[in-house]
Every structure is written in structure tokens, then in C-alpha cells.
Amino acid sequence: MTALPPGTAPGTPAEGVADAEEAGVPEVAEAADTPEGAGEVAEDSVAEDSAPAAEDSAEGAEGGEDTAEAGDGGDAPGEGDTAATGDTAAELSEAQAELVAQRELRARIEARKAEKEGPVAAGTKLSGQAADLLAAVRAVESGEKPGASFFASAPAPRRPAPLPAAPAPVRTQAPQPARVAAGPEALAAVRAVLGEGGAPDSLTPQVADALGEQAADVLRTDPWQLLAVPGVRPEQADGFARALLGAECGPDDPRRAAALVAWTLERASVQGHTALPIAAVKAALAERSVPDVDEAVRHAVDEGVVLVFEDGVAALDTEPDDGEEDTPEEEAAPVEVLLGLDRYALAEESLADGLARLANAPVKDDGSDWEQAAAAAPSPSAAELIRAVAGHGLVTHSGGEAARAESAAVVTAAHGLGLRAAAAAHTRDGRRRLAGAVGAERAFTVAALLSGTEGPGRDEDGALALDVLVVQDAPQLDVEGAAMLVESLPDGCRLVLGGDPEVLGSAGAGRVFADVLAARAVPHVASRTPDPGPLGELVSGIGAGELGQVEAPGKEVVIVPVRDAGEAVHRCVQLVADSVPRAIGVPAEQTQVITVGHGGSAGTRALNAALKQRLNPGPGRFAGFDPGDRVAYAEAPGRTSVGVVGSAGPDGLHLDCGGEPLVVPKERVESALRHGWALTAHQAAGMRWPAVVAVLPGDAAQGLSRSWVYTAFGRAERHLSVVHGVDQALPRAVAEVPAPARTTRLTPLLAALLRTPEAE
Incomplete structure (x- = not known):
């Protein structure tokens, strides 16, 4: 593998894609980046998938001003009459149930703060x-x-107290009703x-x-x-x-x-x-x-x-200085x-205590032959992971896309031993892929487990009825969601946190997976199974800080150089609609465009408008959308589902998400739905497509980092086209620009609670 020449990216030149140059590109002088584009395009931040209310809070190292997208909460066409009639469904949706569960956790936090009545002396709210x-x-x-x-x-540092023999505290079995609206x-x-x-x-x-x-x-x-x-x-x-x-x-x-x-x-x-x-x-x-x-x-x-x-x-x-010299x-x-809000402080402390509870609890000796299960594992790394899970209540597992099969093997092995085992992913697409490995009855999303809309049910203490839980996409766990999940697990349950530490982190506060790894206090298994093919080689190199040239005889990686944002949009539409289907055999509906931000002349808004005009033109008769439109639905902050519009009804807009029906309530269409032919890398995390077109116009350079490139390029299964207009900013981002750091407290909390001679 050789280094890239200046201004290029790895792979086959643009001519390698059939028809890529047949349509022709007009000779346009390279345009300077507009101030608007430069200000908006570098906004692919942790806040992208936040609720619209967080729009103005995302200005900083990772964010810009266009965070109020649907998919993250805004900038969707106005709600039309067709989708705005009738009554809402009587039952809570998965997203609503998750919000109720979050309110329950926050209510418990508020209750802790209000335990003492009457005036509170200054400083006594500290703990x-x-x-x-x-x-x-x-x-x-x-x-x-x-x-x-x-x-x-x-x-x-605090050390964990000996585990009591008393039964686990009773957990609430079902979410409490949402707070009553103001009168x-x-x-x-x-x-x-x-x-x-x-x-x-x-x-x-x-x-x-x-x-x-x-x-x-x-x-x-x-x-x-x-x-x-x-x-x-x-x-x-x-x-x-x-x-x-x-x-x-x-x-x-x-x-x-x-x-x-x-x-x-x-x-x-x-x-x-x-x-x-x-x-x-x-x-x-x-x-x-x-x-x-x-x-x-x-x-x-x-x-x-x-x-x-x-x-x-x-x-x-x-x-005050008394004029005397200080002693040593x-x-x-x-x-x-550090200063922090009690909301996140209590969530981190609760999460640390919960993880320590699982790690310190003796695993149940039920006579299961874990060694035999490990011997039957599909790979040496999977066998190592199964052995680690056999003897420990908390295990971490890292690796690329191929490593997902290893953590899935744990679920299969535990189920074969008669244990109650399940796996959870971040997105619906991740759950679909999990279901193919462990069975649909044992594959869920984290959100569905927390909301109770899916899962094994609860035991008499209100905990999830599980003996083993494998969580893939653990880097997408924020601290509040992780605290809720761990609190829902019974004593003696084995928890595996697995994922790729190189991908972009959670949309919410915290860096749970990275902090648990940094604590180095629980068994960790690093996968030795590489991702296959030229794409696997390319993405692995990016994770190591090297953007290298890869051999792509099957046109797995193709470079499409452009000079300005207008040309980037033109070539992107050409690739999705014509070139990739003809040369690679991947239809447009299985090709996903990923770009750096929502705004700018080649952001998601501009690309989605151009792709709709080419692929599914229409008047937008369903609240700005037409049947056949690809859309991105922000079910909750940080979690996007991609689907296709089917029809509208009294209950809202009906989508088909990979064969799974989904209804967007009519009151959420305007705030939580937008066209989805083009996504940001944060929105695309946890999902994969047969083909990906990554669009990098010149004004996107400031939004690039190694983790962004790793995440965007890694969403492709068979083919990756890179619409490249950032010159040396791409290899420089891979080599020199890590993901923006996050300030958190979970690592020292875990290090104190899980202190071992090895960790010290």
C-alpha cells in the first residue's frame, strides 16, 4: 500500500466507473468558498442528532449552527393537511416510551435532590x-x-463495599406516565x-x-x-x-x-x-x-x-496570601x-456504580460448559471473548465490522447453554443485521429495550429477564442512556460492551465506551479479525492514521475529483442515479450519500433537493413528501431511521424502514422528518449500505477529522465513491485531526470502584 499523491484519495480513478465522464462536466473555474458555506458545512457535530432545541448550543469544537435538522429535528417542509388529520395513536410509540423512561430516571434524580425539605445551606447540595x-x-x-x-x-478513592446478600432493589416495572402538561x-x-x-x-x-x-x-x-x-x-x-x-x-x-x-x-x-x-x-x-x-x-x-x-x-x-513562603x-x-451539572454527574455516578455492581458480582456457576462453547466458536477472537464472558460479569470487546460476528457468537453460545441471552444495537439497521446472526427473537435496539416495546420482559424485581446481554455499537451510548440500561440489568447478568472505538461518538453527553476502555479495570478482548477486501484495508488504515492507496480491481473504491461545490452536487447525483447502478450493480435505492454537514452549497439540504429532483420528483403532497421519497426520521436525539414514504393516514406518515413499517406521528413530521438520500456521518453511524457516495466539497475541510472519515467511509459494504474536492485536507485530517476531546468523569469513577492490582 502506497501513500496518496497530493490531492487524491485511495482507490481507482474516476474513470473506473462506467459513464462517470460520459455525461461530461462543464469547465468551470474553481470557485472560492462562500462565507455561508464555510460557516455551515462544518457542522457534523455531536449535536447533529439532537432535538431542535439544542440548535444554538452546538457552536464549538464539533458543531455549527445547522443542528435543527429533522433527522435531528428541523428544517422540514410544513405539515400538510393530508398528514395532519385525525387523532394520534392511543399507544405510546417506541420513541415516546423511551422519553417516558428518561423522564422516570430524571424524576428519580430530582427526588434525590429534594430528599431534605426546608432551606438548604450553601454548598449542601453537593455530594x-x-x-x-x-x-x-x-x-x-x-x-x-x-x-x-x-x-x-x-x-x-472509594472502594466498593462487599456485595450484600440481600435481594436487589425493586425496580419500576413499567415507565411512569409522562408529566401532565401545564393547564x-x-x-x-x-x-x-x-x-x-x-x-x-x-x-x-x-x-x-x-x-x-x-x-x-x-x-x-x-x-x-x-x-x-x-x-x-x-x-x-x-x-x-x-x-x-x-x-x-x-x-x-x-x-x-x-x-x-x-x-x-x-x-x-x-x-x-x-x-x-x-x-x-x-x-x-x-x-x-x-x-x-x-x-x-x-x-x-x-x-x-x-x-x-x-x-x-x-x-x-x-x-489569601499572607506573605509567607509556601511549604512543599x-x-x-x-x-x-471540573464543574458539572448534577444531571450528568448523577448519571455518571449511577453508571459507574452499576457497572461496578455487574463486574464485582460473582458470575453464576450453573454448570454450563463454556469451554465447549468456546471450542465451537467461529474464530479465535470469538473463542477468547466467550471464555472472558464465562468468568466475568463485565467485558469489553473492540473491533471493526467483522468483529460484530464475534459478539454475536457470545449470544448464540449462551443461548445454547440454556441461558437467557440477547443482543442490542443502536439502530434498526443494526438490529436487522444482528437478527441474521442470533435470531430475531434475541435481537433488539437499545432504545426498544429501555422503552419496553421490545425485549425479554421484566422479572419480579423489574429488571430485564436476562442472563447475558451483548451491546453492539457501544460508542453510540450516551451516559444517561447507558445508566438507564445498566440499572435495568439484574445482579449476576453478564454484560458485553462491544464496538469500534474509532467511529464517531454518541450524539448525547459522555463517551461511555471509551471511558470504560480507558479505566482498564475489566477484561477486554480486541478482535484479531480484519475487515475484508479493499474497503476493509482502506478503513483499517484510516483508523491507524494513514490514508493509503489500495488496490481495487472490482472498483470497490473510486475517486471523483471536483473543483467546487456545484460540481460536487452534479457528480454526486450522476453517481447515485447512473454510474454506480451501471458499473457496480447497486441500485440507487441501496446507495447512501454522506456529507459533512447540513448547510452549505453541498450539504445535505442541497444534495437532497438535487437527488429528489432526479430520483423522485413530485409536489410534496404529504407534508412536503411524496410516496417513494427516502426520508430520515429522528426517532429520538442521536438515533435516526432511514425509510421510504408509503402513504399518509390519520395517525401520521407511514414509512417502510427496510421492510419494517414505521409511523411518524403527524405532530412530529415537521420537526423530526426530512429527506434522507443524503445524511451526515453522525446520522449514518450504526448503519451500512451496499454503496456509499461520500461528498467532500472544498468548504467541508474544516469539518473533517479522522473519526469522521473512518465513520463515513466505513458505512460502505461493497462500493465507495469519494467526491473529492478538499485537496490535502483529507489526508491531513486522517493523519493529524483526531475526534474532538470530551471532558467526562466516568474513567476515574470506574478506576476507583473497580480498582485491582492489575489496574494499579
Whole structure:
């Protein structure tokens, strides 16, 4: 394998695809990237598949401003009469059931916060290590201990207590009903206060949902609580506060500072962070003209708006300089200071405790012959994985697409031994592929397991009736979803977290799979089974940071150079509609276009418009869609299903998702559905197609990273065409640009709970 020449990508030249040059490309001078394109195209962020409310929270290392897509929640045509008639279905859909389950988890978190009634002293909302640190600092302040004693008093890592013999705690068997919507009087009060502050009436339902039945009183007391409504920006909240408070409103208002701290951390969560360094929070506050950022952060911590971790309290409440030289103990190297929202802090702690519970619980000795099952495994790596699962409650497994067969072999082996075994994937497509390996009765999506719409059912304690669970696509697990899943598993259940660590991470906050691997405290099996063929060789090289030339005698990889975005769109349509079907034998309906972002002149919007015009023109008579349109449906933030429009009915728009019927409720058509011939790489994660056309126009260069290229190119099973207009930005991204880092706390939590001599 040789290195790429400048400006090229691996594979066969464009002429290798029949008809690729027959249609001709007009000689157009290379156009400069437009500011709009440059600003929008590099938005393939963790937030892409978030709800539309997170649109403005995705600006940062990974995101842009066009996150409110359907598929991630917006920019779909208006809802038409045909799809907007009739009553909604009586039963909860899978997505609705999952949201109910999430509300249940958050309700339990809120209950923990409200365990004590009455006034709460400053700082008492902290828990765990943060509370211990605060107690140590206040002992220093009161004179009970010298300042140097702070570091010595920092709590040691927690070790798990011996496993009790008592039965597992009772879990709720079914999700609780969703929160009752605010009544007409509450909505009218919210509408009135929004009007006084100059905010639009259209925000009323969102404000009531975010702030509850007393939303109007909350806003009058603290106008900056408007920032709790997804999509509201600080300058809008400031204007609202000025209108309500008048002369009392100022940039140094502690209510404003506390709300800005929470908003900063919420925005960071859209980029995958569960916490932020205190310096980053202070810098964000300074950009918003907060006069005293140290006091603002201290106030937010004291009020319980955020939690502080590691050496955070010491950084907030340092001793004044007394002019004396510091002792060596006082000159100790500083520890990183983190601030986080309790929502994610509690989710990470719950997840760490749950994983430790599974890992520390003795596996059941039921007399099963695991060794015989391992001997019958289809590969040495599969045999190694089966042996690891036989003796441990928590195992990690990494590898490419071929490695999925190894974790599936665990389910087959466990079922053959008479155990209750199942496997779960991130997407419907992943479940379909799983079902082919382990049987449809043992293959589910993670979301369906959590919502209860699929799965083995629950035992008498409310836990999933399973002895072995294999989770593929584990990199797509966010921390809240992972916490819910682990909490649903009974003691003694064996859990396998498997996936490809090189792919793009979850759309939600956290990096669960990477953090568990980094803890190095549970058995890990790395697959030795390579992905086959030229595509496997290409993608494996990308994972290692090398974009190499591969031999593709069957035109498995084809390069289509372009000079500008307009040419990229033209060649993309030509490949999907003509060249790939004729030369490769893959029809247009089995070819997926993947690009870097939604906006720009060659983003998903532009490509979908051009592909619809060529492949399925029509007036959009079903809420902007026609029968035969390929669409992307955001069932929940971070989870996209691709299907074809069939018809519309009183219950909504009917889709065919790979032979599986799916109904998009009429009230969600506008916000959660868009055309899907072209997707972003984040939306495509967890799915594969026979052919993929990756479109990389010149203004996409800033959105490229190794993980993006690895994910996009790895979605192809038989053929990959690369519409290449980024010159050296592609090999440079593969060699030098890793995925943007995420700040999380799960690794140290797990390292403390699962500490072993080997890990130390």
C-alpha cells in the first residue's frame, strides 16, 4: 500500500466507473468558498442528532449552527393537511416510551435532590467527593486545620463495599406516565409574562415544559431562567430581563451569572462533555461580560446550580496570601478543576456504580460448559471473548465490522447453554443485521429495550429477564442512556460492551465506551479479525492514521475529483442515479450519500433537493413528501431511521424502514422528518449500505477529522465513491485531526470502584 499523491484519495480513478465522464462536466473555474458555506458545512457535530432545541448550543469544537435538522429535528417542509388529520395513536410509540423512561430516571434524580425539605445551606447540595472537598476547605477557613492540610484531607478513592446478600432493589416495572402538561391558566400566565418581557408567544409551551406549572412565577423572580428553554441565547435572556426588571437589571446580577453557568454547561453537553474545566467556564462568563467570574462561579456552586469535582472547591476558596513562603506541601501540583451539572454527574455516578455492581458480582456457576462453547466458536477472537464472558460479569470487546460476528457468537453460545441471552444495537439497521446472526427473537435496539416495546420482559424485581446481554455499537451510548440500561440489568447478568472505538461518538453527553476502555479495570478482548477486501484495508488504515492507496480491481473504491461545490452536487447525483447502478450493480435505492454537514452549497439540504429532483420528483403532497421519497426520521436525539414514504393516514406518515413499517406521528413530521438520500456521518453511524457516495466539497475541510472519515467511509459494504474536492485536507485530517476531546468523569469513577492490582 502506497501513500496518496497530493490531492487524491485511495482507490481507482474516476474513470473506473462506467459513464462517470460520459455525461461530461462543464469547465468551470474553481470557485472560492462562500462565507455561508464555510460557516455551515462544518457542522457534523455531536449535536447533529439532537432535538431542535439544542440548535444554538452546538457552536464549538464539533458543531455549527445547522443542528435543527429533522433527522435531528428541523428544517422540514410544513405539515400538510393530508398528514395532519385525525387523532394520534392511543399507544405510546417506541420513541415516546423511551422519553417516558428518561423522564422516570430524571424524576428519580430530582427526588434525590429534594430528599431534605426546608432551606438548604450553601454548598449542601453537593455530594460525594465534592462534599468532602468543601468540608475540608471550610475546616481550613474556620482555622480548625492549616491550609496545607487540604491536600492531605482529600478523600481517597472509594472502594466498593462487599456485595450484600440481600435481594436487589425493586425496580419500576413499567415507565411512569409522562408529566401532565401545564393547564390553561398556567399557560396564560406564562404567555402574559413573556409578553411583558417582549418574548414571543410561541415560546409558551417550551417555557411551561422546561420550568413547570409555576413557570410564570419562576420567570418573574428570575428572568434569566428563560435560558433553561432550549434554543434561547444569553442576549435574548438579557433583553427579556431588562424588560421585566428595568433599572434593577445589570450584568453583575448573581441570578444572571448562575443561569449563564448552567447554560454554558448545557451547551457543552451538546458537544459531548459531562463537565468542563473551571477555567473554560470562567472564560465563557467573561465573554458574556460577567464582571467577577470567580464570584459568579462560587455563587453557582453554593446555590447548587453546578457541582464541583476534583480540586474544584479549593480553587474557588483559596486562602489569601499572607506573605509567607509556601511549604512543599502547599506547592503541590494543581489538580484539574471540573464543574458539572448534577444531571450528568448523577448519571455518571449511577453508571459507574452499576457497572461496578455487574463486574464485582460473582458470575453464576450453573454448570454450563463454556469451554465447549468456546471450542465451537467461529474464530479465535470469538473463542477468547466467550471464555472472558464465562468468568466475568463485565467485558469489553473492540473491533471493526467483522468483529460484530464475534459478539454475536457470545449470544448464540449462551443461548445454547440454556441461558437467557440477547443482543442490542443502536439502530434498526443494526438490529436487522444482528437478527441474521442470533435470531430475531434475541435481537433488539437499545432504545426498544429501555422503552419496553421490545425485549425479554421484566422479572419480579423489574429488571430485564436476562442472563447475558451483548451491546453492539457501544460508542453510540450516551451516559444517561447507558445508566438507564445498566440499572435495568439484574445482579449476576453478564454484560458485553462491544464496538469500534474509532467511529464517531454518541450524539448525547459522555463517551461511555471509551471511558470504560480507558479505566482498564475489566477484561477486554480486541478482535484479531480484519475487515475484508479493499474497503476493509482502506478503513483499517484510516483508523491507524494513514490514508493509503489500495488496490481495487472490482472498483470497490473510486475517486471523483471536483473543483467546487456545484460540481460536487452534479457528480454526486450522476453517481447515485447512473454510474454506480451501471458499473457496480447497486441500485440507487441501496446507495447512501454522506456529507459533512447540513448547510452549505453541498450539504445535505442541497444534495437532497438535487437527488429528489432526479430520483423522485413530485409536489410534496404529504407534508412536503411524496410516496417513494427516502426520508430520515429522528426517532429520538442521536438515533435516526432511514425509510421510504408509503402513504399518509390519520395517525401520521407511514414509512417502510427496510421492510419494517414505521409511523411518524403527524405532530412530529415537521420537526423530526426530512429527506434522507443524503445524511451526515453522525446520522449514518450504526448503519451500512451496499454503496456509499461520500461528498467532500472544498468548504467541508474544516469539518473533517479522522473519526469522521473512518465513520463515513466505513458505512460502505461493497462500493465507495469519494467526491473529492478538499485537496490535502483529507489526508491531513486522517493523519493529524483526531475526534474532538470530551471532558467526562466516568474513567476515574470506574478506576476507583473497580480498582485491582492489575489496574494499579
